[in-house]
Amino acid sequence: xxxxxxxxxxxxxxxxxxxxxxxxxxxxxxxxxxxxxxxxxxxxxxxxxxxxxxxxxxxxxxxxxxxxxxxxxxxxxxxxxxxxxxxxxxxxxxxxxxxxxxxxxxxxxxxxxx
Amino acid sequence: xxxxxxxxxxxxxxxxxxxxxxxxxxxxxxxxxxxxxxxxxxxxxxxxxxxxxxxxxxxxxxxxxxxxxxxxxxxxxxxxxxxxxxxxxxxxxxxxxxxxxxxxxxxxxxxx
Numbered sequence: 067x068x069x070x071x072x073x074x075x076x077x078x079x080x081x082x083x084x085x086x087x088x089x090x091x092x093x094x095x096x097x098x099x100x101x102x103x104x105x106x107x108x109x110x111x112x113x114x115x116x117x118x119x120x121x122x123x124x125x126x127x128x129x130x131x132x133x134x135x136x137x138x139x140x141x142x143x144x145x146x147x148x149x150x151x152x153x154x155x156x157x158x159x160x161x162x163x164x165x166x167x168x169x170x171x172x173x174x175x176x177x178x179x180x
Numbered sequence: 181x182x183x184x185x186x187x188x189x190x191x192x193x194x195x196x197x198x199x200x201x202x203x204x205x206x207x208x209x210x211x212x213x214x215x216x217x218x219x220x221x222x223x224x225x226x227x228x229x230x231x232x233x234x235x236x237x238x239x240x241x242x243x244x245x246x247x248x249x250x251x252x253x254x255x256x257x258x259x260x261x262x263x264x265x266x267x268x269x270x271x272x273x274x275x276x277x278x279x280x281x282x283x284x285x286x287x288x289x290x291x292x
Contacts, residue, residue, distance in 0.1 A: 070223075099279060106188065108284030109224070109268070116278075124279065156223055160280075167272050168214065169280055171223035 068092055072157050072172035079147045079179045087142040087175050089157030097161035098140035099169060100124075100132060102153040109156065115140055116161070147179045183207050186269055186283030195292050199256040203269035203283045206250065210271040210281075213245050215254045218266045218285065227267070228254070259290045 073088045091098065099114040101124075111124030115134040129151060131143045140159075144151060154176050160169035186203045193199055201215075211232055216224035228243045230236045230252075236243045242255040252271075256263055266287045270280040 097279075106284070109282045111279055114279050167212075167278065167280060168226055168229060169270075171216075171225065173223050174221075 070157055070159055070170055070172035072155075072175050074175060075173065076176045077178070079144075079177065081148060081179060083147050084143065084145050085147065085177075086144075087155055087157075087177075088139070089141065089172060090139045091157075091159035091170075092138065093159060093170065094137070095159035095161055095170075096137070097159060097167065097169075098134065099158040099160070100130075100140070100142045101156045101158065102126065102151075103156060103174075104153050112142065112155075147177075149179045151177065152179045153177060183281050184269065184271060184283045187286055188284055190287040190289060192289045192291060193259055195259060195261060195290055197259050197290070199259050199263070199288060199290075201254040201256075201267050201269075201286050201288070203252050203271075204250055205252070205271060205281075207271075207273070207281075208247075208250065209273045211274045212272045213243070213252050214270040214272075214280065215241075215243055216268040216270060216282075218268060220265070224268055261290050261292045264289045 070091045100112040101109045113132040115121045118137045157172045158169040160167045214229040215227045217227045218224040233247045240257045244253040266285040268285040269283040
């Protein structure tokens with residue numbers, strides 16, 4: 067059981083380049099989330115998808131787009147990367163019963179924008 | 181005021197010490213309370229969860245919720261160097277698939 071899988075693990079971009087971060091979960095969860103984590107800032111929610119076909123903005127959505135491709139997959143796209151988007155990005159899934167919406171995290175993608 | 185406040189530390193303790201990690205919150209609708217542990221360069225992993233008030237124990241870990249004070253705690257007994265990590269509290273209301281609200285995390289170092 068892989069849980070939440072994120073690709074790539076590391077990425078270096080130049081300012082203005084675009085890229086898509088991929089996330090897939092095999093736990094049949096309804097909800098999926100994208101966070102960024104910066105020193106001293108904690109986890110900040112970028113976008114989330116409460117169910118297949120829906121997406122909502124989180125705390126820091128500017129500069130990002132998302133696609134809930136199907137129940138398993140939720141991608142995060144940076145259209146024109148900026149140095150301020152240098153961060154560690156985590157995908158999470160949750161909401162398939164049990165205590166309300168426990169979230170399970172992937173291993174993260176470390177992104178540097180030069 | 182942030183919905184969830186957590187002292188970022190760092191907290192450094194000797195091996196074998198009892199550790200107390202805490203969060204305060206402002207939203208009285210929160211009913212589910214969780215603690216995540218995050219090792220360096222890894223994703224957060226769920227450590228414990230509790231519903232409403234009271235205590236929950238799991239081995240060396242005890243989670244405590246005081247809803248009247250809007251205060252939650254995680255106690256670690258007989259702390260080990262392997263407990264060195266960042267601990268994040270998280271909480272949620274009863275309604276729907278809403279995202280968890282996280283504290284910023286407390287970095288703990290247990291020194292052998």
